[in-house]
Amino acid sequence: MQFTGRNGMGSTASVETKEQILDVAERMIAERGFAGTTLRNVVSQAGVNLAAVHYHFGSKEELFRATVARLARPVVEQELAALRQLQQEQTSPSVEAILTAFLEPPLKLLLGAEEQSRMVRAQFMGRCRTEPEPIQSIAAQEFDASLQAFLEALQQALPDQSRPQLQWKFDLAIAILVRVQMEAGQPNAVIQGSQPEDIQQAVSQLVTFMAAGMRS
Amino acid sequence: MQFTGRNGMGSTASVETKEQILDVAERMIAERGFAGTTLRNVVSQAGVNLAAVHYHFGSKEELFRATVARLARPVVEQELAALRQLQQEQTSPSVEAILTAFLEPPLKLLLGAEEQSRMVRAQFMGRCRTEPEPIQSIAAQEFDASLQAFLEALQQALPDQSRPQLQWKFDLAIAILVRVQMEAGQPNAVIQGSQPEDIQQAVSQLVTFMAAGMRS
DNA sequence: GTCTATAATTCGATAGAC
DNA sequence: GTCTATCGAATTATAGAC
Numbered sequence: 130m131q132f133t134g135r136n137g138m139g140s141t142a143s144v145e146t147k148e149q150i151l152d153v154a155e156r157m158i159a160e161r162g163f164a165g166t167t168l169r170n171v172v173s174q175a176g177v178n179l180a181a182v183h184y185h186f187g188s189k190e191e192l193f194r195a196t197v198a199r200l201a202r203p204v205v206e207q208e209l210a211a212l213r214q215l216q217q218e219q220t221s222p223s224v225e226a227i228l229t230a231f232l233e234p235p236l237k238l239l240l241g242a243e244e245q246s247r248m249v250r251a252q253f254m255g256r257c258r259t260e261p262e263p264i265q266s267i268a269a270q271e272f273d274a275s276l277q278a279f280l281e282a283l284q285q286a287l288p289d290q291s292r293p294q295l296q297w298k299f300d301l302a303i304a305i306l307v308r309v310q311m312e313a314g315q316p317n318a319v320i321q322g323s324q325p326e327d328i329q330q331a332v333s334q335l336v337t338f339m340a341a342g343m344r345s
Numbered sequence: 346m347q348f349t350g351r352n353g354m355g356s357t358a359s360v361e362t363k364e365q366i367l368d369v370a371e372r373m374i375a376e377r378g379f380a381g382t383t384l385r386n387v388v389s390q391a392g393v394n395l396a397a398v399h400y401h402f403g404s405k406e407e408l409f410r411a412t413v414a415r416l417a418r419p420v421v422e423q424e425l426a427a428l429r430q431l432q433q434e435q436t437s438p439s440v441e442a443i444l445t446a447f448l449e450p451p452l453k454l455l456l457g458a459e460e461q462s463r464m465v466r467a468q469f470m471g472r473c474r475t476e477p478e479p480i481q482s483i484a485a486q487e488f489d490a491s492l493q494a495f496l497e498a499l500q501q502a503l504p505d506q507s508r509p510q511l512q513w514k515f516d517l518a519i520a521i522l523v524r525v526q527m528e529a530g531q532p533n534a535v536i537q538g539s540q541p542e543d544i545q546q547a548v549s550q551l552v553t554f555m556a557a558g559m560r561s
Numbered sequence: 562g563t564c565t566a567t568a569a570t571t572c573g574a575t576a577g578a579c
Numbered sequence: 580g581t582c583t584a585t586c587g588a589a590t591t592a593t594a595g596a597c
Contacts, residue, residue, distance in 0.1 A: 143562060162477045164380035167590065178564060183592060185562090259475035259527075261378045297535045300528070301521050301554060308520030311475075319513045338517060341557035359580060384573065394582060399574060401580090 147185050149175040154196045159253035163264045201271035207234035208275045224286045228336045248313035255310030302339040363401050365391040370412045375469035379480045417487035423450035424491045440502045444552045464529035471526030518555040
């Protein structure tokens with residue numbers, strides 16, 4: 130094994146550097162937004178060199194792209210898997226079941242982790258939908274496959290609604306999810322704890338709220 | 346009358362300068378957010394001098410405070426007036442009536458004005474709730490009186506729901522409003538036109554969506 | 562891969578003439 | 580009240596040694 134670089138380590142250290150940058154960027158963008166986050170703040174907190182960001186990611190915007198991709202891919206994967214399983218079990222899943230499959234993966238981001246950093250990933254995901262362009266569009270690409278699949282499933286569950294009507298109702302449901310993600314950890318948040326039962330209860334309440342609106 | 350300054354005008358020009366700065370700041374913050382908006386971009390578009398911003402407002406943050414205050418005060422005033430009138434006409438207004446009084450003033454911002462600048466104020470108002478701190482808190486102060494009054498009214502209309510429960514449901518209703526404001530003018534927006542009947546129809550649909558969720 | 566050093570801009574804010 | 584000129588600090592990004 131080659132030993133080079135900052136601490137005399139090889140490519141393992143490279144991976145660590147890359148992930149440390151991603152970790153800090155995720156947290157800072159969640160809190161301050163993309164424009165409010167500087168690379169100097171990121172590398173300072175991450176304990177790495179400023180040039181390392183450009184070496185590993187190329188630019189600030191590409192760093193964001195990598196950050197959102199790392200978060201989005203497993204979430205989208207879990208959402209699509211849950212939807213597939215649902216469609217195999219039932220020929221025509223209910224709106225509630227579909228929305229549950231959509232909400233659980235992102236809200237389970239709130240599970241487990243430590244004290245403060247628990248809700249960072251949820252806040253970051255919420256931030257993706259509230260950022261000015263072109264950041265919002267970059268993030269949207271990563272979640273697009275999931276959105277399309279769930280919109281199609283909802284259309285089958287609600288065949289009486291026109292496509293545009295369903296589309297903006299689904300959009301409002303996503304807005305609700307985003308709000309829940311952004312306020313995670315705050316005093317009046319929907320999700321108060323980080324235990325599995327807290328999440329399940331919150332998902333259940335949100336599904337009820339959304340489904341009522343979508344049928345109306 | 347004294348004639349001084351840029352175009353040999355007096356205090357009238359001062360007022361014009363101040364409002365031109367506010368107009369452009371409103372539009373740019375709506376599009377790019379606070380951190381993404383530079384004073385140099387603002388003064389360039391407004392056709393005024395950079396120093397004028399600091400002379401009239403003191404700092405970038407104070408400019409934002411003035412911008413949100415100019416927009417929020419009439420909106421809050423109209424909301425509170427509509428609520429008062431509603432409470433005088435009926436002893437116990439419905440959830441739908443309360444939500445209508447809450448939605449109409451901000452959504453009527455979309456009425457009338459010209460081609461592009463029509464949805465700027467709505468987008469700015471939506472942006473206020475999606476900005477990172479401390480901007481979001483500064484904006485929240487301006488809308489706080491309205492929020493408290495409507496929360497109290499909703500509590501009377503839904504006495505069976507606990508305060509925390511009602512609070513986060515109202516919070517989700519606001520998230521829906523914010524999303525509608527942010528997407529104003531986009532292809533899949535809830536509000537497609539800028540005619541009074543378009544707004545009324547959108548308000549009606551949103552109230553139905555929100556009320557269904559709040560009762561659930 | 563990691564580092565120092567720095568280029569090349571841009572930022573918010575201010576001093577002082579008019 | 581408006582202007583020019585500028586300060587001091589911050590920004591992203593890069594070149595080049597190791």
